[in-house]
Structure formats: C-alpha cells, structure tokens
Amino acid sequence: MWLSSSSVGRKFIMALTGAALVLFVTFHCLMNAVAICWPTAYNSVCMFLGANWYALLASAGLALLIFIHIIYAVMLTIQNRKARGNQRYAISHRPKNVEWSSQNMLVLGIVILAFLVVHMIQFWAKMQLQEIRGVEESMPPVAGTLFIQEAFSQPWTLIVYGIGFIALWFHLNHGFWSMFQSVGWDNTTWIPRLKCIGCWWVSIVILLFFAEGIVFTVKASEGYYKNDPALREQYKDMIMPMIEKDFGPDADQIGLQITMMPYDQVSMGFRQMEAQVDQQAKSLNTPEVKEQMKAHPEMAAQVEEMQKRDEALKRAVKFLDYLEEGEEKAAPQTNMPYGY
Numbered sequence: 001m002w003l004s005s006s007s008v009g010r011k012f013i014m015a016l017t018g019a020a021l022v023l024f025v026t027f028h029c030l031m032n033a034v035a036i037c038w039p040t041a042y043n044s045v046c047m048f049l050g051a052n053w054y055a056l057l058a059s060a061g062l063a064l065l066i067f068i069h070i071i072y073a074v075m076l077t078i079q080n081r082k083a084r085g086n087q088r089y090a091i092s093h094r095p096k097n098v099e100w101s102s103q104n105m106l107v108l109g110i111v112i113l114a115f116l117v118v119h120m121i122q123f124w125a126k127m128q129l130q131e132i133r134g135v136e137e138s139m140p141p142v143a144g145t146l147f148i149q150e151a152f153s154q155p156w157t158l159i160v161y162g163i164g165f166i167a168l169w170f171h172l173n174h175g176f177w178s179m180f181q182s183v184g185w186d187n188t189t190w191i192p193r194l195k196c197i198g199c200w201w202v203s204i205v206i207l208l209f210f211a212e213g214i215v216f217t218v219k220a221s222e223g224y225y226k227n228d229p230a231l232r233e234q235y236k237d238m239i240m241p242m243i244e245k246d247f248g249p250d251a252d253q254i255g256l257q258i259t260m261m262p263y264d265q266v267s268m269g270f271r272q273m274e275a276q277v278d279q280q281a282k283s284l285n286t287p288e289v290k291e292q293m294k295a296h297p298e299m300a301a302q303v304e305e306m307q308k309r310d311e312a313l314k315r316a317v318k319f320l321d322y323l324e325e326g327e328e329k330a331a332p333q334t335n336m337p338y339g340y
C-alpha cells in the first residue's frame, strides 16, 4: 500500500498523526490550566470522563495515534540510515540551516516516550486504569487534583517533567512546520511563516506546561489539594461511590445524607460509623458466635455483610486520614448513632 510502502506515504502518516498529537498536547495543557484556575471544575471533568465509553474510545484512539507515529518514525529512520549507508558516520556537509532538532527527532521522541511512561504511571494507571479494573482503592480515581498532589509533592517530578517539556519543545518545534512540508506545502514564502507560527504555538504550550508544573509543585508542597475547603466538599461526595459496592443496602440513604452535610461532619460521622461497625464485627468474631453460625446460615450471611461494610468503612477512613494528615482529630465515639 502506498501509505506504508513509499517514503512519501510514510511521511504523510507521520504528518497526520503528528498533527493530531500537537492538537492533543495543546488541549491537554489548556485542560491542566483549569486545574490551576478552577480545581473543582477540573475534578468535575475527570468525573464526567472517568472510564466512560467515550473517554475509553478517545484514550484508545490516542494510544493508536502514538503507536503509529512511533512505528513510522522507526521505519523512516531505518530507511534513511540504509539510504545513507556508511556516510552517516562521515562528517556530513549539512546545510547550515538544518536545525539540531531535525537531526535528533528520534532521540527526542525516545526522551518524550520515557517521560510518558513515568506520566502514565503517576496518572493514568491510578485513574482510568483503576476504574477499568474496578479495584477498590482508598483514593477515588476521579479525584484528579489529588493525583496532582501526589505526583507533584515528589521533588523529582518537576525535574523529570522539565526534561520532558524541553524535549517536547524541540520535537514539536521541528515537527510543526515539517509536517506541512511532508504533505506538500513546501514553498519559500510559507515555510518561514509556518516556522514562525509553529515556534510561537509550541513555545506558548510548553511555557504553560512549565507554569503548571511550578504552580502544582508549590501548591502540593502546601498540601493545598488535600486541605482546600471547596475541594474537600467535592472529595466528600466521592467517598460513597468509592465504597458503595461493599456497603450494602443503606448506601443510597447515607450517600444522600452526606451530600447535605459539610465535610467536617461527614468525616466525624464516618469515623464514628467505622468505630461502631468495627466494634460489632469484633464482638461477632468469637468461637461461640462461629458455632451458632454453623446452625444458622442466615446469621453467617449477616456477619459477612457486616465484615464487608467494616472493610469499606476502613477504606473511607483511610482516605479521610490521608486528607487530614497532620491535623488534630477528635476521637470517634462509638455510642453515637449516625444514620446507621
């Protein structure tokens, strides 16, 4: 097929997938800017996307684009090296205006790929992948700002991201105009203009990424994404969906109560519930009760349900502990009923 067998066809594919990736990166840096200006709105978008079919479709499409872009890049590099043979080791007579980045697109791509692996481990694997797997963790996978908190409170994150951003600047700066050249838009008037437009576009995008990385690092060091009151109100509403599968038939009722209460009350309420249920679960874990359960299977089912609820509440309290790390907490009272 022309697109994969000819050099022009391969360059065409590189240009098309490259253009789509430039648009993705631009959209992504604008999306991250929302996390700076309006973090609760950012989380709302994360909740809307999550692992819904449209988000999965977009992620799969994006992964395919990146995959095709990489495969064709390797094919083109091998083809160019074969064509040049031994000459590639000789000091070549490159025209002066051949940029450094154009000679190092593959290396820059590899650095970006390494950055992406780290980035996917820090975000995608803990968010979308967690939802796909349906694993119950003590962090809600839709709380985007908390994963920003986690990632950027590590001092090395900004350094690794900085290296990724610089490599991305060089890669996109060359890629931007050369993709137009690849699709045949090669004339002396437009190429300099496209170089100028590309340089501005890519520089703004990368500067925005840098600004975001710095703001996220500063705010994460202050624990802002854990203790901001507006964000906490939002996190509180994420608790029930996180545990409802193991919580039993009262989940909807309690979920409704939670939406009407402020964060502090919800936190105290969950701690009390957990202390109560834990006490009950422990009181049922005796040889006498186990003996009775053998004769009464319905009792065994009830105990099992209570144990599951206990596990779910423990996860909720672990999440609250994470949010309130270092803050003073009142001891939960086991004799206070809380809608349970």
Ligand code: HEM
Residues within 6 Å of the ligand: 025, 028, 032, 058, 059, 060, 062, 112, 116, 119, 123, 124, 125, 127, 128, 129, 144, 147, 148, 161, 164, 165, 168, 209, 212, 213
């Ligand atoms: C300040 C810098 C950045 C932050 C805070 C950030 C944050 C995020 C977040 C929160 C996700 C969502 C994960 C999910 O919902 O599963 C994500 C996904 C992603 N990011 Fe970034 N990102 C940054 C920079 C970049 C850069 C520079 C690139 C490209 C070179 C990039 C490429 C991606 C890709 C490919 C995905 C997966 C998208 C998907 O699954 O649909 N990110 N990022």
